[in-house]
Amino acid sequence: QQQVKQSPQSLIVQKGGIPIINCAYENTAFDYFPWYQQFPGKGPALLIAIRPDVSEKKEGRFTISFNKSAKQFSLHIMDSQPGDSATYFCAATESGNTPLVFGKGTRLSVIA
């Protein structure tokens, strides 16, 4: 049973566009929701994270929107650039030293 569902699987946008990646979770005990960016051959890098007590968090061009009642959260990338082309993973976990549960990833391509 997949605990974090991520969509779409792949996404192509033009430079300057706003790709949106969506995730949904099932476990109501999750209380920390990070997004990771991964380039080929590299480990995932923490991009931005949110807790369920806020509905939105913005860091630079990256914004997380969180809907606790719907158990959904999404990543928006403003003014996307070709350098943003990577695979993005949403994740969720319970606070403390528990492992992350990852979505299946979204491969984003930003074309000039």
Place this chain on the structure above:
Amino acid sequence: GAVVSQHPSRVICKSGTSVKIECRSLDFQATTMFWYRQFPKKSLMLMATSNEGSKATYEQGVEKDKFLINHASLTLSTLTVTSAHPEDSSFYICSANSGVLAFFGQGTRLTVV
């Protein structure tokens, strides 16, 4: 941010040999580290939770005798792939938590020939 260093980044070994991968938290202590495996174009699959000073906890389907984990100090966990076979070829990634934030190593590309 916190740094997790993983070594080596790439390794090629012969079938039947063992390979050790190191994961270090450079600027923080981690009582728990996690080991993941990632297949091409797939998500990260949790293999095991490494606990400092005690036995690792393995996920269902992961052979503990094949993937030996040692967490001897608060900054170092090692994963040893024993008697490696070509099907063990994969990208292995470790992570450690600094507070609630999880940081990942650079990953190790293992190729068994």
